[in-house]
Amino acid sequence: MRHGVLAEPTDLVRHPPSAAQLRHVVWVLGFLALVFALLAPAARIPLARAPEFIPMYGSVLIGANLLTGILLIGHVHTGRSRALGILVLGYLVTALIASAHLLTFPGLFADQGVLGGNDQTTPWLHISWHALFPLFVLGYVFSARDTTPLPPHFMRIGALLILLLVALLVLVSTSGAHWLPPLLDGTRTLPLYHWLAGAVMILSVGVLWATVRKRPRTVLDVWLAVAMAAWVFEVGLSCVLNGGMFDLGFYAGRLYGLAASLFVLGALAIDNIALHARLHATFAEMMETRAHAQWQSLLGTVLRQLPDGVLIVDRAGRCVMANDQARRMAECFAPSGTGERAPLGVAAMLDLVRDPIARAVGGETFRDALLESNHDGVRRCYTVSGAPLRESAADLAAAVIVLDDITERTEASAALARALDQTRYLVENTPLAVIEWNRDLVVTLWNGRAEELFGWRQEEVVGVRIDALPLIHESDADQVGLMIRRLLETPTHHAKSSNRNLTRDGRELCCEWYNSVLVDETGQIQTVFSLVLDVTEREQAMDGLREADRRKDVYIATLAHELRNPLAPIANAASLLRSKTLAPERIEWIAAMVGRQTAQMARLLDDLLDVSRIGRGKIELRRSRVELGRLIRDALQASMPLIESGRHQLALRLMDEPLWTEADPLRLTQVFANLINNAAKYTPPGGAIEIGLRSENGEAVAWVADNGVGLDASMIERVFDPFVQVGSARHLAQGGLGIGLSLAKGFVELHGGTIRADSEGPGQGATFIVRLPLCEAAEAEPGADSDTGGGAVAGMHILVADDNVDAAESLAWLLRSEGATVEVAHDGAQALRLYNEHCADIVVLDLGMPEMSGLEVAAILATRCPRPYLVAVTGRGRQEDRAASQAAGFDIHCTKPVAPQQLIEQLGAVAQARHQ
Structure with a gap:
């Protein structure tokens, strides 16, 4: 008994290893691995034949294994452990097969050993021996968690089975040796021996890994892991890396095997020595316990059950007895790093309660006095109660002091108060x-x-x-x-x-x-x-997103509608050109119309690039002074195929005097084209359409009237809303999206004008009236009537490169018609070859070509002397594309489709500058 606490014995099969033991194991493993690393390269070095080494090695090995098994049997009987029983049987197998190996070793006790056999007997026993022991260790590892008690006859039956197994192995390796494949050729090992040894080594490594990972880990486990590591090194040196018997690996490996058997034996021996020391200490504590039995018998049982710490002190203030709870409290007062925490702690605790002890020894009874301690930075709170103990009415025998550790309760109350304060703060903020x-x-x-x-x-x-x-x-x-x-x-x-x-x-x-x-x-x-x-702002934001999504859809539909309009006359023009009976003036009219529609599509494609207008809902107007009569005639020409297909009677009532307005001609053309197209679509075949223009109160008044399906009174205002079509005439819409009138209204209002619809009812036709502000007539530009295109590039040598064959050939044909000499390439590499063969004055390049891009070709040609004039003609029209063209050396950047006359004028200016 040490301070009322019986020291619990420890042993290597139950308790985890200490830090010092783990350090020892690591040092031993490191030493074994180091020696193995030094010996492994020299394992095949032959040494002198020393037959006397075998009986010495075998005797020590057999004795060590038997002693290990015997020492473990004591633990088996004590703990009734199935896992330890399996390990004991493993050491028994090792001892028996080692004995058989010794008795069959050739030339030791007889030419073929005492038990007979041939040269293959010993290696087969050696392989079997080294394969069986890891299996028993693996059984020990996997049975460690099994808490089932050891069966009564487990060891007897196991030992009998082990004897039969070893006898069978000896019988097979001696009498049946001639049936076994050879593992040795004389004293040299064959490849089969190394393959089998390699498998055994892999098995041993796996068992070593399982042993290391075993939980819970005991002292026996760590030394068994050391033994398995030595076992792996033995197999490696004596079976895998060596070349035969009596070489360095043969002797070194067997020494490793001997070490493997001695490690666990040494640990068990040390444990038995320590067991005797623990028994002696236990006996001394028992004697000390008997010396204090009187006090323990009076108060021990009661005091141990108390949750409070109880100290009994004599009249001098010395501690006579302290219960378990008091000793646990006292450990908090002991200096850090001391082994005897309780005695020093009790002394420090007595110093803390010195004043309460003095009050109790003085005869005062009190309760719940508060004390605080701060030891090693740890704050503890106690309530202290005291009372005197008297042998008689007057004589004071001792005093009792009761301590209640209220630190946790105090901290819990403080934590609760903090939590409440935090909760209040969070609720308010x-x-x-x-x-x-x-x-x-x-x-x-x-x-x-x-x-x-x-x-x-x-x-x-x-x-x-x-x-x-x-x-x-x-x-x-x-x-x-x-x-x-x-x-x-x-x-x-x-x-x-x-x-x-x-x-x-x-x-x-x-x-x-x-x-x-x-x-x-x-x-x-x-x-x-x-x-x-x-979530008001969030809902408003969601409404804004939905509105933005709706506007995006409207924008996409608008673009589709705008792109579809120019395609219709171009398609009609293509159909007309297939006819072989067209008059020359009709062909000229078709060419002019296709040119106008192509320019209109170019404008629409430019609008596609400015995606920021989707969010802002803005469309840029390119204003100029426009003569409305000519603009209406142009819009009518674009719509004539639809009017002609409907066999409508057209009445055009325009003023003789020109009316001018400040407007975007493209957008106003769209307005009147939409109105005329709607009139043609919603007027039955053979119906009448009237288009007129007049001046009224400083405004231009244009109207498009028809005698078609008409409008219901409820539709007169809604007809300008996006995607609205007259329900009764929806079959006449011819695939339209119902946004033409909405576009017309928006464009007219952007120009500062108004548009309205009139109708006397369904079947009575409809009239759409547009009012626009007038302005002064446009001044004639000097030289506007002069011919600037014909022969503008005559005499120039031009190289055109575009992977679109039609685009390249058509542009080349156009430039040849202006008097230029033109070569055509369809990829960047071909363009560079043609230029190297014949330098060109002007090079027109598409940017996206195979082999070499237009940017790469331009970067090369920009360094030539003389330098050609570089023109980029591409579908890429973003700002960053223009910047990339400029960086590559292009002089101008044109976005497809390029107006032919515009391109010829720009190239003509270059040609004129070069001629000068």
Whole structure:
């Protein structure tokens, strides 16, 4: 007994290894691995034949294994461990096969050994021996968690089976030796021996890994891991790396095997020595316990059961007895790093309670005095009670001091107070409105955010029923009432609702309510917490996103509509050109019309690049002074195929005098083309269409009238909305999207004008009237009538490169018609070869070509002397594309489709500059 505590013995099969033991194991493993690393390269070095080494080695090995098994049997009987029983049988197998190996070793006791056989007997026994022992160790590892008691006859039956197994192995390796494949050729090992040894080594490594990973780990496990490591090194040196018998690996490996058997034996021997020391210490403690038996018998049983620390001190203030709880408290007072924590701790604790002891020894009885200690930075709180113990009415025998460690309770109270303060802080400062109400719907909590959100102050709300406050929008009242009933009358403890709320000043909010019910142990509702999140801005943002998405769809539909319009006349022109009976003036008219529509498509494609207009809802107008009569005639020409196909009677009533307006001609052409197309589509075949233009009060008034399907009164205003079509005439829309009139209205209003629709009803036709502000007539530009295109590039040598064959050939034909000499390439490499053969004055390059891009070709040609004039003609029109062209050396950047006359004029200017 040491200070009232019986020291518990430890042993290597139950307790985990100490840090010092683990360090020793690591050092031993390191030493074994180092020696193995040094010996492995020299394992095949032959040494002198020493037959006497075998009996010495075998005798020590057999004895060590038998002793190890015997020492382990004591632990087997003590703990009834199945795993230890398997390990004992493993050492028994090792001892028996080692004996058979010794008795069959050729030339030792007889030419072929005492038991007979041939030269292959010993190696086969050696391989079997080294394969069996790891299997028993593996059985020990996997049986360690099995708590089933050892069967009564497990060891006897196991030993008998082991004897039969070894006898069978000896019989096979001696009498049946001639049936076994040869492993040795004389004293040299054959490849089969090395293959089998390699498999055994892999098995041993796996068992070593399993041993290392075994949990819980004991002292026996770590030394068994050392033994298995030595076993692996033995197999490696004596079976895998060596070349035969009596070489360095043969001797070194067997020494490793001997070490493997001695490690566990040494650990068991040390454990038995320590066991005797522990028995002696236990006996001394028992004698000490008997010396204090009188005091222990009087108070020990009662005091041990007390949850408080109890000290009994004599009249001099010395500690006579301390219970277990007091000793555990005393350990907190002992200096750090001391082995005898309890005695030093008791002395320090007596110093702490010196004043209470003096009061109790003085005859005073007191209770719940507060004390605090701060030892090694750890603060503890105690309540101390004391009373004197008297042998008689006057004589003081001793005093009892009772200590109650209230540190945890004090800290818990402080933590609870901090948690409450934090909760209050969070409730008051959370971005959510926090509202607490009870089963009677009476508000008990209304935080500051609720005041900011709804406008009512806390003192105005607390104590008022929540349904009495005008918080809920009347259209959501039923939904909120259903949610409250579900919370209060069903087992539901959580509910979320999204509804509209009203503030004190009448504003409408969109809020999400997260409601949680708190119940007591009987399931009765104590309170309901509602967290309210204002999502008004989020909903507005979502509405904005939906509006932006709708506008995006409108924008895409608009672009599709705008792109479809120019394609119709171009397709009609292509059909007309296939006819062989066209008059020359008709062909000229078709060419002019295709040119106009191509320019219009180029403008539309430019609009595609400015995607930022989708968000802003803006369309750029390119204003110039426009003569409205000519513009209406141009729009009419684009729509003539549709009018002719419908066999409509057309009446054109335009003023003789020109009317001028400041406008974007492309957009106004779209306006009138849409109006004329609509009139043609919604007028039955053979119907009448009238197009007119007049001046009225400083405004130009244009109209398109028809005698077609007409408009219902409810449709006169809605007809200008996007995607709206007359329901009764939807079959006449011919695939339109219903946005033409919406575009027309938007473009007219952007020009400062107005547009309206009139109709006397369905079947009575419709009239669309456009009003635009007039301006002064445009001044004639000098030289506007001069011919600038013909022969502008005559005499120039031009190289055209484009992987689009039609585009390249058509441009080359156009330039040849202007008098230029043109060569054509369809990839960048070909263009560079043609230029090297014949330098060109002007090089027109597409950017996206195979082999070499236009940018790469331009970068090369820009360094030539003389330098050609470089023109980029491409479908890439972004700002970064233009910057890349400029960086590569291009002089101008043109976006497809390029107006032919514009390109010829630019090239003509280059040609004129070069001629000068």
